[in-house]
Amino acid sequence: MAMDIPTQWYDPLSLLAISQGAIIWFFMFTYLSIEAAWISFACGGIIGLFLWLTALGYQNSQVAKFTIYGILINAVLSLISAFYAFN
Numbered sequence: 001m002a003m004d005i006p007t008q009w010y011d012p013l014s015l016l017a018i019s020q021g022a023i024i025w026f027f028m029f030t031y032l033s034i035e036a037a038w039i040s041f042a043c044g045g046i047i048g049l050f051l052w053l054t055a056l057g058y059q060n061s062q063v064a065k066f067t068i069y070g071i072l073i074n075a076v077l078s079l080i081s082a083f084y085a086f087n
Contacts, residue, residue, distance in 0.1 A: 017051055017066035020044060021074020025081070035085040041078035045071060 021044035028037040048071040055063035 011062065013055075013060070013063050014066045017048075017055070017063045018070045018073070020047055020051065020067075021070045022077060025074055025077040029081070034081050036081075038078045038081035038085050040081070041074055044074035044078075048074070 021040070024044045024047070025037055025040040028040045028043075048067050052064055052067040052071075055061075055067060
């Protein structure tokens with residue numbers, strides 16, 4: 001018996017929405033440092049806001065929900081970086 005994979009994992013826009021903040025944080029962590037990557041929350045938050053507004057405009061609630069999750073993931077990663085930067 002094959003396991004059914006939910007359809008939102010086949011949607012590239014949903015995958016972008018949930019991973020956008022983590023991708024921004026990862027690039028800042030890789031090319032700058034873990035101490036400087038805390039600022040990725042500003043970038044990820046603004047990009048996430050506009051992605052969320054676009055998803056709401058197109059009435060795509062799944063992408064809107066995944067965007068909020070992506071912003072929260074970015075916030076957690078940024079807090080880890082802020083801990084290293086300011087401690």
